[in-house]
Amino acid sequence: MARVLITGASRGIGKGTATALQAQGHQVIATARDVSMLDGLPVARKVQLDVTDQASVDQALAEAGPVDVLLSNAGATVRAPIETIPLDALSGLFELNVFGALRVAQGVLPQMRERGTGQLIFMSSVLGRLVIPLIGAYSASKHALEAIAETLAVETRPFGVSVHVVQPPAVSSGGAERAEVHLDDSNPYRPLLDRLGPFRAAPVSVEEVAGVVATAIAEGDKAPFRIPVGESATTILRARKAAPDDAPFLAAPLEW
Template identity: 85%
Template sequence: MARVLITGASRGIGKGVATALHEQGHEVIATARSVSMLDDLPAAQKLQLDVTDQASVDQALAEAGHIDVLLSNAGATVRAPLETIPLTALSDLFELNTFGALRVAQGVLPQMRRRGTGQLIFMSSVQGRYVIPLIGAYGATKHALEALAETLAIETRHFGVSVHVVQPPAVASGGAERAQVHLDDTNPYRPLLDRLGPFRAAPVSVQEVADAVTATIAEGDKAPFRIPVGENAEAVLTARKAAPDTAPFLAAHLDW
C-alpha cells in the first residue's frame, strides 16, 4: 500500500479520493489550508498546507515524511470574460492551480528521486486541452499545468518517477458553485453565458474521479500520462484532437 499526500482534501474531489484510498488500505496524508476542515476525514495524518505559501509547504512536507504518491488536487475556478477579469483574480488563480501544484511537486521530488520511485498525479480537467468561453482563465491554468506535468514526466522518468494528469469534465463536487464570478448583468459578455448550455454536459461524480485516481495508483508507472474521466471526457477530447486548427475549438458550434 502507498503513502499518499493529497492537497485540497477538505471537500469535493480531494475528500472523496482520500476516503476511497483509506478504504483500500492506503496511508493517506490529508492536507488543507484549514486543518480543522479535515476533522471528519479518515486519514493517517492531517496537516495544514497552503500550496500558495512556500513556508507552509515546507513545514507540511517535513511533518509528512515519507511520501510515495502526491495527488495535487488543490484548486479553484473563476467565471469571467478575459476582457474584464481583474488581473489580480487571474494571478491568484495561477498561483493556486498552477504554481501551487508545482511548488508541492518540487518539495516531494527530491525524496522520490533519491529512492528511485514515486508518482505525481495532477488533477487537471478536460479544459487542460481546450477552453470554454467565460471559463478561459481556469482553462489557461490547466493548460499550463499540463505543460508542466508533461515536462516533469520527461525530466523525472530517468529517476523512476511517473507523472499523470487526471482529466474530468464538470464534477458534482460543489466547485462550480464556489467559483468567483466577475460577470454581472451589465457586462457586455453576459448574453454569452446563456449560449453555453449545450456545452455543459452532465457532471461526473466525485466517486468516478476517485476511481480514476485509485486505478492510477494501482497501475503505477504503467498508468497512462493523460487519464480522461468518463465517456463524455473521452468523447470531447477525441473531438478536440480531430478538430482542425484553423479555428478555435467550439467556435464553429457556438452561436455568438
C-alpha cells in the first residue's frame, strides 16, 4: 500500500478518491486550502495546503513526510468567451490548474528521485486534448498541464518515477456548477451558454474517476500515460485523434 497525497480533497473528485483509496488500505494524506473542510473525511492525515502559495506547499510537504504517490487534483474552471475573458481570471486559472500542480510536483520529486520510485498522477480532462466554446480557458490550462506532465514523464523515467494524466469527461462532482462565469446578457457570445447541454450529457461519477485512479496506483509504472475515464471519454478522444488538424474539432454539434 502507498502513501498518497491528494490536493483539493475537500469535495468532488478529491474527496471521493481520498475516501476510496483509504478504504483500500492506502495511507491517504488529504489536503485543502481550508483544512476544516476535511472534517469527517476518513483518511490517515489532513494537512492545510494552498497550491498557489509556495510557503504553504513547503510547509504541507514537510508535515506530510515521504510521499509515494501524488494525486494532483486541485483545480477550478471558468466560463467565458476567449475574446472577453478578464485576463486576471485567466491568469488565476493557470496559477491554480497549471502552476499549482507543478509547484507541488516539484516539491515531491526530489524525495522520489532519491528513493528511485514514485508516481505523479495529474487530474486532467478530455479538454486537455480538445476545446469547447466558452470553456476554452479551462481547456488551455489542461492542455498546458498535459504538456508539463508529458515532459515530466520523459525526464523522470530514468529516476524510477512514473507520470500519468487522468482524463474524465464531464463529472457529476458539482465542479461545473461552481464555475466562475464572466458572461452577462449583453455579451455577444451569451447564446452559446444555453447550447452547452450536449457537452455535459451522461457525466461520469466521482466513483468512476476514483476507480481509475486506484487502478493506476495498483498498476504503477505499467499504467498508461493518458487514462480516459469511461466510454464517452474514450470515444471523444478517439474521434479527436482521428480528426484532421487543419480545422477546429467539435465533440458534439453546436448551432446558434
